[in-house]
Structure formats: C-alpha cells, structure tokens
Amino acid sequence: MRTILLFILFGALQSTFSQTKVGGVVVDEDGEPVAFANVLFKNSYEGTITNDNGRFYMESDTTHDTLLISFIGYESQEIPLTKKVTVAMRIVMLEASEQLNEVVVYVGKTDKKNNPAIDILKKIWAKKRNNGLYMFDQYQYDKYEKIEFDLNTIDSALMKSRVFRGLEFVFNDLDTSRITGKTYLPIFLNETFSKVYGDNVSKLVKEDVLGSKNSGFNNNQAIIAFIEDLYSDYDIYNNYLKFFDKSFTSPLSRTGVDTYNYVLSDSAYIDNKWCYNIVYYPRRKNELTFKGNFWVNDTTYAVKNINLAVTKSANINWVKEIYIEQEFDVVNDSVFLLKRDHMLSDFSFSKKEESRGVYGKRTTVYDNHLFNKANPKEFYKAKTDPFDPLVLNKEDSFWEANRLESLNKDEKGIYKLLDTLKTVPKFKSYYNLVSILGSGYVEIDKWNLDLGEVFGVFGYNEAEGVRLRAGARTYFGQNDPWRLEGYMAYGFGDDKVKYGFSAKFLVDKRSRLILSGGNRRDVEQLGLSLTATNDVLGRSIASSSVFTVGSNDRLTNINLSTFNMEMEPVTNLRIGVGSSFRTLSSALPEVFSLDYLDPLSPTGVSSEIKQFDINTVLIYTPGKRTIGNGVERRNINDNYSTLFLSYTNGVKDVLESDFDYKKIQFSYTQPWQVGGYGRLLSTVELGKTYGEVPLGLLNAIPGNQTFFSVYNTFSNLNFYEFITDTYASVHLEHNFNGRLFSRIPVIREWNLREIIGVRGVWGELSDENKVLSGPVNIPLMAPSGTPYWEYSVGVGNIFKFLRIDFNFRGNYLNAPDARPFGVTGSFGFHF
Incomplete structure (x- = not known):
C-alpha cells in the first residue's frame, strides 16, 4: 500500500545549471536500438550508457564540443556538438570492419577467461x-x-x-x-x-x-x-x-x-x-x-x-x-x-x-x-x-x-x-487521502485525534455475523510520550457490543520505560497463534474473514485486562513484566466447547475459564531500525532477526483465578538473503506448559481456514485440529524473486516470482490435560508419534499484486475433515 x-x-x-545537454537514440544499420552503448564527452570521463531502448540523456556543467559513442562490435562515432542543447539525436552505429591489434573486442557474452577486465x-x-x-x-x-x-x-x-x-x-x-x-x-x-x-x-x-x-x-x-x-x-x-x-x-x-x-x-x-x-x-x-x-x-x-x-x-x-x-x-x-x-x-x-x-x-x-x-x-x-x-x-x-x-x-x-x-484546500484533500492510505487513520488535527483503522471497519464470522467497527487514537505527533486508543464494534448476528481501549505512557526516554494497560471484551479466533494474545486491541484475520474453508465456528469470547511495564536497557533489547486477567468462554457453545471438569461446580463441569497470569518477556531484535522517540516507534526495515522468550506463571485464586501453571515459550525468526537466489524466511518455535490446564489455556497448533496465505500457520490444518502442552515447530519460506522463471523464455516477460515453503510441527498432550478437558466436543489430538508437516508451491507478482499458494498436506491424511490440498492467496503492492 x-x-x-x-x-x-x-x-x-x-x-x-548545465552548459551542455545531449540526448537521443543509438541504433544499428537495421534501425534496431543498441542497448548499453558507451556515451562520453570527448576528453572527459563524464559519460553514461544507453538504456534497453538505445536512448540516452546527459548533462555537464562544462561546455563540450564532441560526443563519443562506442560499443563492442561497432565502429566508434565522434559527433560534433554545435549547440549547447542537442536532445533529438539519432546515431547509427556501423559494424566494425576491422579491429586494432592492441584492442580485444568482445561480442555478446564475454569470455570469463583471458579477459583483462575480469583480471x-x-x-x-x-x-x-x-x-x-x-x-x-x-x-x-x-x-x-x-x-x-x-x-x-x-x-x-x-x-x-x-x-x-x-x-x-x-x-x-x-x-x-x-x-x-x-x-x-x-x-x-x-x-x-x-x-x-x-x-x-x-x-x-x-x-x-x-x-x-x-x-x-x-x-x-x-x-x-x-x-x-x-x-x-x-x-x-x-x-x-x-x-x-x-x-x-x-x-x-x-x-x-x-x-x-x-x-x-x-x-x-x-x-x-x-x-x-x-x-x-x-x-x-x-x-x-x-x-x-x-x-x-x-x-x-x-x-x-x-x-x-x-x-x-x-x-x-x-x-x-x-x-x-x-x-x-x-x-x-x-x-x-x-x-x-x-x-x-x-x-x-x-x-x-x-x-x-x-x-x-x-x-x-x-x-x-x-x-x-x-x-x-x-x-x-x-x-x-x-x-x-x-x-x-x-x-x-x-x-x-x-x-x-x-x-x-x-x-x-x-x-x-x-x-x-498547505493553504490550498484541494491540495490538503490530496494530502489527507495519501495519509489515510499510508497510515489507515483519518487525521483530525484540531482535536489531535486519528479515526480508524479504516481497513478494519467491516468484518464477518459465524458467531457475530456482520460486524462493524469504529476506533480512534490520540495523535499529537510522532514523539508523543503517551497515547490513548480505543474502539467499539457491533455484531448484527449476536446483537452484542464489543470494545477495547488501551493507554501507553513513556516514563523515561533514556531507558524507554513504558507503562501500559487496557481492557478488551470481544470475540476472537485464538487458534491462529501459539502465543496467547495479550494485545488488548489486537484481532486476527481469522476472526473477521468473510470467506473460510469449512466452518469457522471455534471462536472464543474473551474479556482481557492487562497491565505491563517494558524497558529497553540496550538498543533493540526489550524486557517486559506484566500481568493479565482473562475470562474465556465459547462464542458458539453448541458446536465448540471450552468445558472442563470442575469438582467445585454443582454440575462437575465449568464452561468459563478465569485466569490471572504474571508474564515476563524478553525480545531481542538485532539490526532493527526505527524512527521516532515517543511511546510508539515505527520500524523502517524488515531484514532483522527476532528472538522471543516468554515465561508465564498462572496463579490460582487471585481474582478467582482457576489454575496454577507455568509456561515457557521461545521463538526465533531470521530472514536470510541467499545471494542472488532470493530471500529465505525461517522461524523456530518451542514451548512447554507445566501443570494441568484445560483446552482454553493449552497451545493449539496454528491452523488456517481462511483463503489468505498467513506465514507461521499451517494452511491445511483446521483450527484446533492439534492441541499440545509441549511443541516444537519449524517454518521455512523461500522467495526466489523470479530467479528461476527468468530462465524460461515463454514466461520470462511476465516477471513472476516463485515461492516454496516447508513447515512442520511436533507436539505432545499429557493424559492429565486430556482428562481435564474431557467434556469438550472436539477431538484432542497432538502430532506426537510423527511430526505433522506440509509444503507449498506459490507464484507471486501475478498482475504485479497477486500471490497464489498451492498447499499440500504431508501426512495425517486420515484425520477427521483432513484437507490434503488447498489454495490460499494474498495481495499487496510490492516492489
């Protein structure tokens, strides 16, 4: 965008303020353009070369009277310049009839050996x-x-x-x-x-x-x-x-x-x-x-x-x-x-x-x-x-x-x-349009407020039906030391209002000490990520997808309150400590249950989870560059690695919290530039939960029932198809940027880009956790015997904005509702 x-x-x-301007086209005797011809002002080293169409343009602060044109296999030309500006030249190159003894002439592809230039x-x-x-x-x-x-x-x-x-x-x-x-x-x-x-x-x-x-x-x-x-x-x-x-x-x-x-x-x-x-x-x-x-x-x-x-x-x-x-x-x-x-x-x-x-x-x-x-x-x-x-x-x-x-x-x-x-209304309208497309917010300068995000206004899922959302944030400038943000949404299917709000304060610029907190009450698809959400304003693409593969009905009502403290003692090393209180229940209990055995309940079963957690996070992003020095900064590059380490301690009985447990999670994402063969993106994730917890607090292997290609998910898995308390996953995706297709004459001119991906996961689920979540109405499976894996082949840059991936399931083909093959896609404006 x-x-x-x-x-x-x-x-x-x-x-x-140039003294000499020259331009034109260089062609051969048949009128075909001569690409890469050398164009030089005589007795100088000011020059250029012609483009693919044989055209050139050049200026100099000095007055020149002669232009030199040369190219391998052709006779050099000296063109007198009688005027300071000559921009409609047509120069015809003649094939070289003889070559000087001391000059080695190379035609077409030059030799890799016995070539003084390579020496x-x-x-x-x-x-x-x-x-x-x-x-x-x-x-x-x-x-x-x-x-x-x-x-x-x-x-x-x-x-x-x-x-x-x-x-x-x-x-x-x-x-x-x-x-x-x-x-x-x-x-x-x-x-x-x-x-x-x-x-x-x-x-x-x-x-x-x-x-x-x-x-x-x-x-x-x-x-x-x-x-x-x-x-x-x-x-x-x-x-x-x-x-x-x-x-x-x-x-x-x-x-x-x-x-x-x-x-x-x-x-x-x-x-x-x-x-x-x-x-x-x-x-x-x-x-x-x-x-x-x-x-x-x-x-x-x-x-x-x-x-x-x-x-x-x-x-x-x-x-x-x-x-x-x-x-x-x-x-x-x-x-x-x-x-x-x-x-x-x-x-x-x-x-x-x-x-x-x-x-x-x-x-x-x-x-x-x-x-x-x-x-x-x-x-x-x-x-x-x-x-x-x-x-x-x-x-x-x-x-x-x-x-x-x-x-x-x-x-x-x-x-x-x-x-x-900036004083002309029409220009201000153009500028505002650009700003909205770039940031996703409508700026209201007189109120120091941004309305948005505009791209999240409309959504749909099977629990809420059609959903409309409106939000706003404070914005005085990119160095704001504090920011308030919130939204409200309404689902026409469940006839319920949802909301979220957050506040962030930059207490100390030197150490980047930030205090933040907020509350969110909404419907969420939690099966799209291994890491439990602590973002009070976050919402996954799966929660609002208009079209899905199969029924997207395994959704969760979430009421989340958080308070966090974060600091950056060393550049790109962030350390955070915080707490959260979550209330989780199924948004569609008739088809997706989060029930668990509860001896204290009159029925022996509870359908709602209340959980208080204390969380410590370490995030290291070497090489990341940012702009701004306020409470929120913007990244200006994407070629940095990310190491993430999280330790969560669930505390029972605090605010009526239900479970004691401990969870440790680690992930490492690294982009690799593989020479001229494109870019490889790799991610490794590890995690383990200690203690007995129900389905809502376990780790669902990230499935994807949308038609969008979402990195770090498994495109042929349904949501909650695999449940684990211990897991290890690997994701590899390589974009060749057209390196292979450029060698195929028929499709070379289309500038397509080839993408391949391989991903796999191994996990376990203890018998104790299976028994605790026994009342749920979905199968509790983990890829413990053999790691689950799948692969994909994709074509990008279709019409310059579309990417299509063909996804293949490698095993577990006999699982209920298993999808052996699927097609996903994405679109965007990329260079």
Missing part, C-alpha cells in the same frame, strides 16, 4: 577490505543528505487536467533532469546534516544527527518511515545491494562473472591517477542486475567513480529506472574515500518510456574526514534524538554553514511551494 503513495504525492531530482575485477576483490575507511582503526566525517521527490513528464495535458485545476501555479518553475531529459516538478525536499563516528577494531558506528529539515511532512510518520526504508545505505563493494526490498547483484561482486559481461573499454588519467574503465552489462534478462561502467585505479584497485543503471527487464515493480552515481576522492596516494553518492529512482505504473511517474532522489555528500582518533565504547552508546525540536528547528545560518552541497533555485523554492500548497 505504501508504494501507491509515491504516485499520488511525491517526486525528486536535483537540476543543475582487474579479481584484484578489486582482493583489495576491497583494504581500501577507504577500512584502512584506519577509527574514523569520523561529516555527512549531508538531501532526499527529493518530483512529479515527472510534465506536459500541457497534465497541466490542464482536473487533478491540478486550481493548482496551476505549481508549474511556474519547471526544469529538466540531467539524467533522463524529462521535465519535472520538485515537490518534496528533506535535508539532514550529521557527524558519523566509527571504530573498525570494535566494529561500532554512531551517527549524530545535528540538523534535519523538510518541506512539510515532518509529522507524518508513515511517509517518513517509507522514505527511510526506500533509501537505505549500501556499499558497492558488497556482493549484493538491497534496494526496494530486492537484492541486486553488484557489478563488483565475486559472483559478478556469472551475472555480467565485462569489457575493458579505456584507460586515462583522472585526478593524476591512472585508471581503467570497465563497461559491464547483464548476461541474461529479467534478473536483478545493473548496466554501466566504472573507473578503477591501476595500483590500489580502488574505484574512482561508478555508475549503475537497473536494466529495464529487471524483475522489479513500479520502478522504471534506477540510476546511481558514486564519486570517490583521492585523499593521498593510496586512500580513496566516497565523496558523493547520488541515486535517482523513476517510479511509474508502467515501464513505457512516455509514462508519467515520480522521481525519488537521494544525494549524500561526505567531507571533513578525521582518522585514528579513538573514543571510549560509552561514547557510541549516547546518541542524539533526530526528532528533538532543537534538531528540527535549526536556523538558516546553520544550513548555510553546514550544507556540503548548496541548493539550486528549484530546491530553494520547494519550501516556499509547500508552505503555499
């Missing part, structure tokens, strides 16, 4: 950990970052469209991209200045944000988190570069020789250093690869500059173009440091050349390096708050002194433009 936001609101690209590449591999910042024990530097968004392909039709009626003034200042040649309209700008400190010996890094400024969206956490995740840091020397949740093979990767063709194209002095120029382009279509070239020094084998352009056929959605430039500065004879990093993304619904879209651009400049100045470990623990008002409200004099790259006239105008737009 967040991907759509870009097409509604944003765009970005810096323009420059140089191997030396880059050997030296890459001895270059740049890795050469020093400690380092520090200044970092200035600009992130911009622009609407692109602005033409008269767009200006006159109903969307911009009343907003025509925004088109007064338009410019042209120096990379694509398209007219664009800047509408968003964010600036950040920080100091970065690092210690290669202890592998510690600290970034202190000293100033942050943007053009009006500083209070929208969803948009800011999306931008932060969109432009995460990368290192071209790594084997794989992550953009938009996809891993692209780096041209400097050790696996690059199997992914790219390399050609030693040229050599020249750059900043008094002799450098080689290597052109690279992909060996196959539809893989996550780049095309471009780089200059590398002949002694240190450090990269001097590099450009990377994602190929048009790459299996990525909503992104028509990605272009990256990195420039490295020569500090002395052997030290090459990253000086400037520029990344342009062209977001669009279509990859057609004429399609409109949104530019997103990040420019990062580095300067004022200082080396081998040691700091104590405590220094790295103390970090500034990037959302501190003192950081956000820096005066203009601060930015004049600390901008490592000055703003041009268009960028300076963005702040003024956004201030004006």
Whole structure:
C-alpha cells in the first residue's frame, strides 16, 4: 500500500545549471536500438550508457564540443556538438570492419577467461577490505543528505487536467533532469546534516544527527518511515545491494562473472591517477542486475567513480529506472574515500518510456574526514534524538554553514511551494487521502485525534455475523510520550457490543520505560497463534474473514485486562513484566466447547475459564531500525532477526483465578538473503506448559481456514485440529524473486516470482490435560508419534499484486475433515 503513495504525492531530482545537454537514440544499420552503448564527452570521463531502448540523456556543467559513442562490435562515432542543447539525436552505429591489434573486442557474452577486465575485477576483490575507511582503526566525517521527490513528464495535458485545476501555479518553475531529459516538478525536499563516528577494531558506528529539515511532512510518520526504508545505505563493494526490498547483484561482486559481461573499454588519467574503465552489462534478462561502467585505479584497485543503471527487464515493480552515481576522492596516494553518492529512482505504473511517474532522489555528500582518533565504547552508546525540536528547528545560518552541497533555485523554492500548497484546500484533500492510505487513520488535527483503522471497519464470522467497527487514537505527533486508543464494534448476528481501549505512557526516554494497560471484551479466533494474545486491541484475520474453508465456528469470547511495564536497557533489547486477567468462554457453545471438569461446580463441569497470569518477556531484535522517540516507534526495515522468550506463571485464586501453571515459550525468526537466489524466511518455535490446564489455556497448533496465505500457520490444518502442552515447530519460506522463471523464455516477460515453503510441527498432550478437558466436543489430538508437516508451491507478482499458494498436506491424511490440498492467496503492492 505504501508504494501507491509515491504516485499520488511525491517526486525528486536535483537540476543543475548545465552548459551542455545531449540526448537521443543509438541504433544499428537495421534501425534496431543498441542497448548499453558507451556515451562520453570527448576528453572527459563524464559519460553514461544507453538504456534497453538505445536512448540516452546527459548533462555537464562544462561546455563540450564532441560526443563519443562506442560499443563492442561497432565502429566508434565522434559527433560534433554545435549547440549547447542537442536532445533529438539519432546515431547509427556501423559494424566494425576491422579491429586494432592492441584492442580485444568482445561480442555478446564475454569470455570469463583471458579477459583483462575480469583480471582487474579479481584484484578489486582482493583489495576491497583494504581500501577507504577500512584502512584506519577509527574514523569520523561529516555527512549531508538531501532526499527529493518530483512529479515527472510534465506536459500541457497534465497541466490542464482536473487533478491540478486550481493548482496551476505549481508549474511556474519547471526544469529538466540531467539524467533522463524529462521535465519535472520538485515537490518534496528533506535535508539532514550529521557527524558519523566509527571504530573498525570494535566494529561500532554512531551517527549524530545535528540538523534535519523538510518541506512539510515532518509529522507524518508513515511517509517518513517509507522514505527511510526506500533509501537505505549500501556499499558497492558488497556482493549484493538491497534496494526496494530486492537484492541486486553488484557489478563488483565475486559472483559478478556469472551475472555480467565485462569489457575493458579505456584507460586515462583522472585526478593524476591512472585508471581503467570497465563497461559491464547483464548476461541474461529479467534478473536483478545493473548496466554501466566504472573507473578503477591501476595500483590500489580502488574505484574512482561508478555508475549503475537497473536494466529495464529487471524483475522489479513500479520502478522504471534506477540510476546511481558514486564519486570517490583521492585523499593521498593510496586512500580513496566516497565523496558523493547520488541515486535517482523513476517510479511509474508502467515501464513505457512516455509514462508519467515520480522521481525519488537521494544525494549524500561526505567531507571533513578525521582518522585514528579513538573514543571510549560509552561514547557510541549516547546518541542524539533526530526528532528533538532543537534538531528540527535549526536556523538558516546553520544550513548555510553546514550544507556540503548548496541548493539550486528549484530546491530553494520547494519550501516556499509547500508552505503555499498547505493553504490550498484541494491540495490538503490530496494530502489527507495519501495519509489515510499510508497510515489507515483519518487525521483530525484540531482535536489531535486519528479515526480508524479504516481497513478494519467491516468484518464477518459465524458467531457475530456482520460486524462493524469504529476506533480512534490520540495523535499529537510522532514523539508523543503517551497515547490513548480505543474502539467499539457491533455484531448484527449476536446483537452484542464489543470494545477495547488501551493507554501507553513513556516514563523515561533514556531507558524507554513504558507503562501500559487496557481492557478488551470481544470475540476472537485464538487458534491462529501459539502465543496467547495479550494485545488488548489486537484481532486476527481469522476472526473477521468473510470467506473460510469449512466452518469457522471455534471462536472464543474473551474479556482481557492487562497491565505491563517494558524497558529497553540496550538498543533493540526489550524486557517486559506484566500481568493479565482473562475470562474465556465459547462464542458458539453448541458446536465448540471450552468445558472442563470442575469438582467445585454443582454440575462437575465449568464452561468459563478465569485466569490471572504474571508474564515476563524478553525480545531481542538485532539490526532493527526505527524512527521516532515517543511511546510508539515505527520500524523502517524488515531484514532483522527476532528472538522471543516468554515465561508465564498462572496463579490460582487471585481474582478467582482457576489454575496454577507455568509456561515457557521461545521463538526465533531470521530472514536470510541467499545471494542472488532470493530471500529465505525461517522461524523456530518451542514451548512447554507445566501443570494441568484445560483446552482454553493449552497451545493449539496454528491452523488456517481462511483463503489468505498467513506465514507461521499451517494452511491445511483446521483450527484446533492439534492441541499440545509441549511443541516444537519449524517454518521455512523461500522467495526466489523470479530467479528461476527468468530462465524460461515463454514466461520470462511476465516477471513472476516463485515461492516454496516447508513447515512442520511436533507436539505432545499429557493424559492429565486430556482428562481435564474431557467434556469438550472436539477431538484432542497432538502430532506426537510423527511430526505433522506440509509444503507449498506459490507464484507471486501475478498482475504485479497477486500471490497464489498451492498447499499440500504431508501426512495425517486420515484425520477427521483432513484437507490434503488447498489454495490460499494474498495481495499487496510490492516492489
């Protein structure tokens, strides 16, 4: 859903006051486009390569009079430039009739052996950990970052469209991209200045944000988190570069020789250093690869500059173009440091050349390096708050002194433009629509209140029938030290009102000590998770699914009250202690019973469970990144592991609690990037309950009777099909991101993505617990003899938003109502 936001609101690209602009198309003698041709201003190293359609566009701050065009197997062309702007060129390449003795020409797929370019590449591999910042024990530097968004392909039709009626003034200042040649309209700008400190010996890094400024969206956490995740840091020397949740093979990767063709194209002095120029382009279509070239020094084998352009056929959605430039500065004879990093993304619904879209651009400049100045470990623990008002409200004099790259006239105008737009009712309506889609809440600024979530208004299950829900939360800003939230719902089938409310207070920012509590009275499907819910506002997808496989009638009435205390003494290590009191009963007792033997009951059987628990939780999420410093923070990445450890002590007789028991649970979730073969997500869960407890307090193996693919559930199990007091489960799901389908010519162009999954569980249920839950009207089975397992094969990215999984049950096929095969799906807008 967040991907759509870009097409509604944003765009970005810096323009420059260029002296020379060139653009056009390169074709062969038959008129076919020549992709990956080298385009260079003569007597310079300013250049680019043509895209898949043979097109190019380039600008320079210097005046040039000659353009050089070259490509393997063709004769090089020198094109005189008689004007400063020449943007409709058509250049015809002739096949090479002869080749010079000293030049080796490669046509099509280049040789992996006897190739001087690959010999140089191997030396880059050997030296890459001895270059740049890795050469020093400690380092520090200044970092200035600009992130911009622009609407692109602005033409008269767009200006006159109903969307911009009343907003025509925004088109007064338009410019042209120096990379694509398209007219664009800047509408968003964010600036950040920080100091970065690092210690290669202890592998510690600290970034202190000293100033942050943007053009009006500083209070929208969803948009800011999306931008932060969109432009995460990368290192071209790594084997794989992550953009938009996809891993692209780096041209400097050790696996690059199997992914790219390399050609030693040229050599020249750059900043008094002799450098080689290597052109690279992909060996196959539809893989996550780049095309471009780089200059590398002949002694240190450090990269001097590099450009990377994602190929048009790459299996990525909503992104028509990605272009990256990195420039490295020569500090002395052997030290090459990253000086400037520029990344342009062209977001669009279509990859057609004429399609409109949104530019997103990040420019990062580095300067004022200082080396081998040691700091104590405590220094790295103390970090500034990037959302501190003192950081956000820096005066203009601060930015004049600390901008490592000055703003041009268009960028300076963005702040003024956004201030004006925010006063225009039509723009405010557009902004509110984007905010609702991104956060799921309707903002009522004058009340400091959000209404929602809008996506949970309607639901259905067999106990409640049609269900309507309305909720609200307080929201003053992303750094709110407290938050109140609540909802009310009504079921037209059972004619009952449900509700939930919660309160959270951030008592201490340094340790992130949070006190929270609340109450919920609702209908819930508890058979979708191994961990008992303590979220007073949570609700599983199975509780409201309109369509299900079989009868979704094993639902529970829950009245839950909680009080919790949580702190984060170390970054990403959360420790929580709390208590809860639950009252559980069947929502449909005629078909699903939670009865248990109770000698104190007049009938010897009780149908309601009252339980008081004391719970201790430890959650460790190494590598997780968040924004905000309030009581609620938003995650901005998903490539971190999660370790969860819980100890629950059930106490009898407190508040008429029914049972004494102890429960320990552990889970470990880890995403793995398997080189260029996609992403593997793995989860291991273990748990054991000590003491005699009835069905409502045991662990139901998570089934799934919905038509949605839900990770960490068993798609071919019914709810409560397996009940355990001791369990161990494993879930593995691998998304190849189209790696396999890209090798099949017939379906290659569809950009489908293949997903496979395997999952299994073993568990036991003691005889004592079986006897205690004897009155229930469902079979009490555990997969104790042989672990239950199933597997799935899925196809994703169907029509760019749909995923379908085909699920197969591996065993226990003779169980009552066993489902040997099923189809589930999910949808969403993913890159």
